Amino acid sequence: MSTIQVSHPFQAFTARPWPGFARVLRRAGAGGAALLLPALLLVVWQIAVERHWVSAQILPPPSRVLETFGELWASGDLWFQLSISLQRVLIGSLIGGALGLLLGLAMGLSRQVEAYLLPLFQALSQVPVLGWIPLLMMLVGIDEALKYLVIAKAVLVPLTLNTFSGIRSIPPSYLEVARVYRLGLLLRLRRVILPAALPSIFTGVRFALTKGWIALVTVELLASSEGIGYLMVDGRQMFQLDLVIVAMLVIGLVGLVLDQGLALVETRLQRWQRQAF
Template identity: 55%
Template structure:
């Protein structure tokens, strides 16, 4: 090593030593955020195991985590969990398509037309106050207890948040943006695509996210009441057999699927924001 390069290497080493504390702090902060997210579930799991070991509750009511884990893999191997989960996901997909489509149609109608608002909104405002469970007896009369009942009931849970968010998103568009369309003499279709839809998109997608999550919660409730298939029925089946490990598996799966749905919707929302910026 020459005398010319030695000071340079020493300076680089000193620079790394200076940066090391800040890098370590950054790593610890990021690790701390991640660890905080899993800390509470780990505490619940530890308390669960402790309750089993101390016999705070009978095994029939509170099975050990090891039994729940074992039953989870048994249900996967037998296909009971995957088949029932797939049925529930199909119901969600159809309900979101139907309920979301109806909600968007009503939301755009009452948001863009004062006449449609005058005719439709008062009735919609009254109907939206009824919970999903309140519609089930009436839907049973017209649809029976087959698949149409589940899809219709869950679709109703989607319609309300999508309609409200779409309507509010359109009504809250700044007047200056609407005047831009008038200046450029946009057609109704161009005005909808270039001004209304991009400006109202955040509110619309917020309603869709709420609708999907409401659909997932309503799905489980409907399956608990009137279904012979699905993740909710699997929980009822476990309760009837006094196998609470199956019930716990259903609860955990419902929570995990909800998290995955929210993550997917956030990803789609981020991609739509890119289109929104380019649409103006």
């Protein structure tokens, strides 16, 4: 006696769930878990202030911080101060980044340049940005040149060292193939050296930009009348801790966006690296 198997009309859908939907669910779950702790801290913070466990003058409640953020955004003051800081970090990073890439390439390609510059950069990497600010203030004053120089120095050192390290870690077989094909310097750079050193270089870019952003905030705290760092100083001087907290949150958010944006660019560039080889 033969049996007839009747397939359920929705069997195909239940047996093979949509992979894209499952991926979305996993990402949503990971994102929810990441937001759980900050949300819990906000609730505890609000309750602590409402029940007077902590004075509102010492720690304003999240509702007040959100209200201050809305006022600053509506007035345009927050965007004005942030745009000044972003302009400074862009100019300073371009200066330090261009020099860092060129010097790192020179050190990586020439043993003689390495002998002259590597000890200097290793020494510079041990001096924090804060230690340079008093000297630079004496040399160039407290105008925009100070901000650009501080950011450029913060970006220059890590990018130079990472570029140098990336070039020196290229497998010798890659360079040997370039010699066999008699590639010129420019073609060798574009097709072999830069693609092979790209992971290390871009690690240096991300680290350098983070250092540059922190350096900018530091110098704005000490010697500036504009910028997101100055907004924190202004809040402290007026005893408006809600303003200080808003500035802190914006600084952290901008740093996160910059890092994640560079991570996305890094992924795209790694595809170019694979295509180059």
